[in-house]
Amino acid sequence: MPLTLSAAVHSELVIKKSRFIGCVQAVPDRAAAQAIVAALWAEHPTATHVCWALLAGGQSAAVDDGEPSGTAGRPMLEVLRRQDLEGVLATVVRYYGGTPLGAGGLVRAYTDTVAQALLQAEKVPIVRxxxxxxxxxxxxxxxxxxxxxxxxxxxxxxxxxxxxxxxxxxxxxxxxxxxxxxxxxxxxxxxxxx
Known part of the structure; x- marks a missing residue:
């Protein structure tokens, strides 16, 4: 049975001076997700990246926002899929710390940020x-x-x-x-x- 989240949950990781601010939250559709991402950019205008992943209403999205292809959005999306989530948006705001993390380091950083938030999240079944x-x-x-x-x-x-x-x-x-x-x-x- 697919699950959604009862409330938004935040997490934060600092890896080699790069700051990753994550959030997982319930959303009804892609338009709502894009509005949240736009609000994050307004809230964090000096951030280097705002990456996100969405599973909602049969739609999915994985946005790397300038990170190397496949190192942010897609790994975040896989974390959501493995948890059997539906109607959920995962976002990670990154402030670059000056030290490159490499492709593997980026994948770990983005998945860990989302996974940490999901560990604290209350998951509830979706009843049609x-x-x-x-x-x-x-x-x-x-x-x-x-x-x-x-x-x-x-x-x-x-x-x-x-x-x-x-x-x-x-x-x-x-x-x-x-x-x-x-x-x-x-x-x-x-x-x-x-």
């Missing part, structure tokens, strides 16, 4: 939600509301017309069982809408 709409006679409104509450569903809208329409969201793994319970309890008097 499913949106459903059903219509019931007025006599069944209470029954439907109770079943939705028991299943932990979130009512997004209730409309009262000739019948009562319920728009709700429920955790994906519980959706089919809830539909089955509602159908049985309503004795075929419930209809599902697209």
């Amino acid at each position: 939600r499913r949106a459903l709409v059903c219509e019931a006679p007025y006599a069944l409104e209470g029954l439907v509301r109770r079943e939705l509450q028991l299943a932990g569903a979130t009512l997004t809208e209730v409309r009262h017309g000739e019948a009562v329409s319920f728009d709700f969201e429920v955790d994906e793994p519980l959706a089919s069982g809830l539909q089955q319970r509602l159908n049985e309890a309503a004795h075929g008097r419930l209809s599902w809408l697209d």
Whole structure:
């Protein structure tokens, strides 16, 4: 099951006078990630590099930002992948200390910075939600509301017309069982809408 992070976590390493400031955080998509990277540049205008890696919504990115190709973004991305993370951005701001680290040293520095932050991070499972709409006679409104509450569903809208329409969201793994319970309890008097 894919995991995400409950809160942003920071880390910092100093290697041969180079300072690596890392952060891992939950993000919904690439646009949000790019906004965070732009804010980091504004916050650290004298930094040498702001490298980042993203896994979100089926999108991935690995940005070396001027470091030798494959020494920053891609290793950071692999750290995220190995942890089975989704919807997560890893950033590392580097201030160059004057001593070259070499390709292997850079890979270690960037992966260690991200790994240190992830060690402190609280990882939470991503539970997909499913949106459903059903219509019931007025006599069944209470029954439907109770079943939705028991299943932990979130009512997004209730409309009262000739019948009562319920728009709700429920955790994906519980959706089919809830539909089955509602159908049985309503004795075929419930209809599902697209």
